[in-house]
Amino acid sequence: MIAVSTEKLLYRFGNEVAEGDHSMTSLLGGKGAGLAEMTSLSVPVPPGFTITTDVCRTFLYTGELPPELDAQVQEGLRWLEDVTGKSFGDSANPLLLSVRSGAPISMPGMMDTVLNIGLNNECVWGLADVSQSPRFALDSFRRLLLMFGTVVLGMPRKLFTDAGDVAPESDANIAQLELQSLIKRYQQLYVEHTGSEFPQDPQMQLQRAVLAVFASWNSERARFYRKMNGIPDELGTAVTIQAMVFGNQGEDSGTGVGFTRNPSTGVKEIFAEFLPNAQGEDIVAGTRTPLGITELQRRMPPVYDELIRVTQRLEGHYRDAQDFEFTIESGKLFLLQTRSAKRTAQAAVRMAVDMAHEGLITQQQALLRVNPESLPEILMPQLDLSSLPAVLTQGLPASPGAAVGRIALSSPAAIALQQGGKAAILVTEETTADDIQGMAAARGFLTARGGATSHAAVVARGMGKCCITSAKNITFSHDHRYISIGGKTFREGDWLSIDGGTGRVYGGQLPTRQAAEENEALDELLAWAMEDGECAVRANADTPADATLARRNGATGIGLCRTEHMFFEGQRLRHVRTMILATNAEERVRALDILLPMQQADFEAIFRIMAPLPVTIRLLDPPLHEFLPSLEEITAELAEMHTAEDWTRCIELDAMRSRARALAETNPMMGHRGCRLSLTYPEILEMQVRAILLAALRVRGEGFDPLPEIMVPLVASEEEMRELANMIRSTAEQVELETGLSCPYRIGTMIELPRAAICASSIAQHVHFISFGTNDLTQMTYGFSRDDAPRYLDTYLQRGLLEADPFVTIDEKGVGQLIAMAIRSVRAVDPSIKIGVCGEHGGDSKSIQFFRKLGVDYVSCSPARIPVAQLAAAQSLIA
């Protein structure tokens, strides 16, 4: 039981009286507090009063209203009648009221509202006289009957809609007759359905409407909404009872909505529309075309001036762009609502930067005004959906942006389309490491399997391309030349449009909005974000192209350069396979000797772009069988060999098949990969370390100042790390001996196994830096294979068993605790060791805030996500 103050159950506002203010949101709800605040600012609002949330709670707990309420309401009504000059229930000039809900936390559309309270069979004619519009008065009454019936009495809406309606374009006289007959039918429905007449007594209307609004707090949809949004059930709602004003009282009346700044571009200019002699719903219904706000200026200059003054004051007061509604009743301006304006990402950035320049907010506040996750909207191309195209199917929005192109059902097809100058969208079951060239050729990827951190998703984010994974209702024809998407058949070369921001797939060639090349406001905001040097954001970048983008986006280094992607390129794969098929170390070394200059050249290019910033290169990570064709492919090719000239290929394939069989693994994610490869095939490590250092030396010779960081993946124990660090150092010493040159380099390791996190302090003794590989750490900690998890993660998310996909947002309670523990133990031994994060979570703003709290020195993410990460990191510093 919550005690109700018996002293004051309602708070008045309007006519220069404001008993509340915006600090009283929990008592008066957002709407009530806002109206009180506007009144204090001398903003003209229609007067009214707000019944507190306390009253609501009493009602909810006891089922009864406080006995003192009625007297206070009557007193409030008398005051309202005084200030409006109208009387509630007066048949000549009736005071009409709106009864609206208003919770402390906004729950848009969840609770009920009843308008036009105070009309009945008599008063409606008084309103007709006063408004000079019988049609308006009758329609208002019709609306009251409908809203009261459905909201207060729970009558089915269908009853009313089945009774017919009046066409908006009807002649005034005909409409009046039709409305009169409709009102009669509506009132009959009350008798038929509830057994009672519609209450003609305005007091009765008001009382029942208030109770209905309170009761709507516990409607099923409201409870569901609160549960989904974590809003406590015990808050309750306030009820605001407000005099209605009418913009349709003649040519000196009108109504409008507007923004203090352009909500689409953010430009500082009033952006509003106006309809003379009209009501708000006329704008919403779109039956009349609103005029530009300059028309108001022309017609009623003093009202326009007042509107500008008032809304500016509101913006200045709230220090944010406002979205407002106004009504002019007989030349008098009323503000009905003001609230923080919804805006596009672009507008949010522009407004934040402008307002900081104007001194309205600080730079830090400006940084907090933009949601980092909204930035891809600005940075990536977007589909133009104004034609309202049909959605074919939907999948996981795995990488934002949009792509429009021709369907390619395989990597070679995508390459062929690109070579023919055509945009391609790669559509496959899922992608694997050897699709990398096809992916480079395509504009976007659509896959039927895989989750938010599947291969396709990771590569897409890395390349800054759009990607949808686990799309439903996609089936591939047996020969992979046709597909069916959402029941429609497509063939290779057909147009498709995909939206990586929403996961929606559209047929055909939709128009797109390209991302602006230059964005001054964003550049300035990000410059502020980076002013505090603490917020280091590196890039995950495997290629010179990635590195260039990373540099342009202000990366402070490369936090993860995966060397295996380089192994798939062009002619290299052949040599990689020779290396894998080698039956002894000597043969392996020969193949590696061919690969060395190629890797070296890769690293040289990246070092030139990034110097003097650090470049963290991860040694070979995936199991070797990933570089071989699948057993099925080999077997299929072997089955087609009949002639003698195939002999050599046959032998080669047979060798490949035995090796692929020998290397096959039940659980490759936990198999022979990462540093386990370096320990069993030390030649591979030696080649890579050699290529890294030779590249650095070469680039130094050219006058650059590269800083290579060699990172060992999948370390589980101190013993491994000690051995691997020794192997790297001894290779480096040999390179130094051979070349007579030396360059600084660092050794580090990924912490991506639970055991590495547990033993982090002992592992860290052997390295200069550690970097959390949060993808694998999440996989192992949860025992969720990211390739397989989409099958049940959906169920988990739907049933609330997971708050978020743990591969997108770091799991703070589990994986996060492991990371926190590791950092604590490592810092205790070596407070200055550099600690990074290079999993996908390094680009997720919520995760970044968590990592910053733990004292991580840098995060590393896809080049395209760098702005997101920079902003998120800056915000976490401010918070």
Add this chain to the structure above:
Amino acid sequence: MIAVSTEKLLYRFGNEVAEGDHSMTSLLGGKGAGLAEMTSLSVPVPPGFTITTDVCRTFLYTGELPPELDAQVQEGLRWLEDVTGKSFGDSANPLLLSVRSGAPISMPGMMDTVLNIGLNNECVWGLADVSQSPRFALDSFRRLLLMFGTVVLGMPRKLFTDAGDVAPESDANIAQLELQSLIKRYQQLYVEHTGSEFPQDPQMQLQRAVLAVFASWNSERARFYRKMNGIPDELGTAVTIQAMVFGNQGEDSGTGVGFTRNPSTGVKEIFAEFLPNAQGEDIVAGTRTPLGITELQRRMPPVYDELIRVTQRLEGHYRDAQDFEFTIESGKLFLLQTRSAKRTAQAAVRMAVDMAHEGLITQQQALLRVNPESLPEILMPQLDLSSLPAVLTQGLPASPGAAVGRIALSSPAAIALQQGGKAAILVTEETTADDIQGMAAARGFLTARGGATSHAAVVARGMGKCCITSAKNITFSHDHRYISIGGKTFREGDWLSIDGGTGRVYGGQLPTRQAAEENEALDELLAWAMEDGECAVRANADTPADATLARRNGATGIGLCRTEHMFFEGQRLRHVRTMILATNAEERVRALDILLPMQQADFEAIFRIMAPLPVTIRLLDPPLHEFLPSLEEITAELAEMHTAEDWTRCIELDAMRSRARALAETNPMMGHRGCRLSLTYPEILEMQVRAILLAALRVRGEGFDPLPEIMVPLVASEEEMRELANMIRSTAEQVELETGLSCPYRIGTMIELPRAAICASSIAQHVHFISFGTNDLTQMTYGFSRDDAPRYLDTYLQRGLLEADPFVTIDEKGVGQLIAMAIRSVRAVDPSIKIGVCGEHGGDSKSIQFFRKLGVDYVSCSPARIPVAQLAAAQSLIA
């Protein structure tokens, strides 16, 4: 630098003088301290003195001996000459010395020894006279030359062996001549190889021998041995200089070795051999057949009596069976060595129990005397290897015991052999869940792949059968009708013998020793082990047969009953597949309704055997695709279908193929399994819970008192556990409602994911018990797939990157820390919650000791391992 006490550098023993005792092992080494102790006990030992380890350390750090040493050695020598009546370097009756190493921790064979110091071209003839055997004297001199050359001067042994030898069977005169010429040649080798003569000066011989023994502390092999065994490098070795005694001085001399109790059976009886007029090496070389010890009793009754008295005293003193060496020189008995006797497992048990009865040791001490890991030697059949059969190949000793039988290359073949009354050994690449019937039919398993915790290994230990995994050099013919093992071809039905204790494979039918049905001593020891009620050992048991064995072995309950094995039996698999192929919940429920009574019957049988002990039943764990044939099998069968009558089967196979494809997983270990199945297919959980409770109710009706514990696998989060506990409870309520009966049951979960360990305290709030599934926890924490890890674990173990296979012995630093953390946090919230371990580690004695330290309430292991676990648990309580 370690300070050396300048006061006392050597300690005398013998002739009733004992300057040291057995507590001074770190100063005098094991040998020196033991000789001193024997002297104190008035055991006759040849006199001598021990130079301390302090001297060794000084030498090792400074390269020089302390200046005071020489004077003390000379003083010691004079004392030795006094008590022996011989003179060092005397040409008539020379005192000969042995110079032996003796470290504080035994390092057998790692350091050097020089015997017969004091002989030269002159003294040798004195010894010949005294010993009446020129051949013995010359041979002793030859040995001194060889040992001194190789050990002290580092001459290659090959130099000496190339110089020839004297045949043992040579006539005495011929041998004497040959020895003289050999001694001449040996002395020439010294000049040729070192440029100097062999030092004829006995003092010089002694000094250099002592230095050589000290130096051998730092030999490569000694350093390697210490590193492997964790012995600190700074201990150093002592050097014992002792008068040599000779058992070959005539018929009143002799030598022998023996045990105070039978080292093979443990029976309390002297077990010794004796050779008159002989030296110790004659027994070792086997050139003469030793006599039973009764012969000594017959020939020299007083000496025999003294020997019995002395060795009894030693056993009483050391409170353990002794292994001793003795020499009789002219009627005088000398003990040369005594040490704790090596013994078989059976002897260890018998001795421990007997000695406790004799009051020599307490029951607790008796429990500590037996290595739990040695018990399988008693409990399982063993190969009789007395014919020294050739080893075909070797693999991982995955489950102990031995098996002899005919090769079966598939499960059906094993079943056919068994049905034909023949013993089968199943030889396959690896086994899978659907081999379970073939495995039940076979005596033992030999696989070419998989580690110590592969399917074959786990099932073998569960069934108490012998198993070798990852055997090298096994190849299977294309049609799987032949195999090659170590280069030899075998076909199905050929005999094979395998030793699961050593991992060795032999061709043919070797004889075996069966394990004794009754073993009173072991039963008594285990009864003591279980006397303290705290040591709860449960069994992992899936079948009534397992349960019966578990009960017989004294299990306190079943800690893990896997329900999936039941799904493979007989006709059930067909219904399981129908359930999997179901496309909706309704069809699935229909198939489950058929399976329910089968599962219920399984549980009833187990409850009857175990009541009133708890039976922990794990809900379905493996991914569903494990129950379907592999894609390859389906495709192969489809390829062979041509006729019309195959039509139905074709459709069935095609459906199975689509489902198998849809269910295929990249990393099944981290896939759609465990409680994820229960959450996505709640019907399966409902069927299993229903079967468990209906079974319990039925058995209660029969007057039993069953206690089912329902265990949920692979839980990762509190949210899952809350939901699953609700599902179980609501099914139980329904059963109660339907039957009107109720029975007690408990809900628990496995902690087998790192995240579950991290979040254990919140998960534990929803259960009555938790049980660590250490197999999966080890897999996930290390990121080691146990199916794939054998490829690199070998390398890891060989290179010292792992101390032990983490799937056999719990990894205390990593996985163990996670368990410790989980237990701490769970106990903090609920001190009384029951905590168990049901992974393979529950049967490993070292792991059990670790778990007990953490406060685990019970461990659960294969029924056959129960005695091991009981003993290990009891030991951990004592420690």
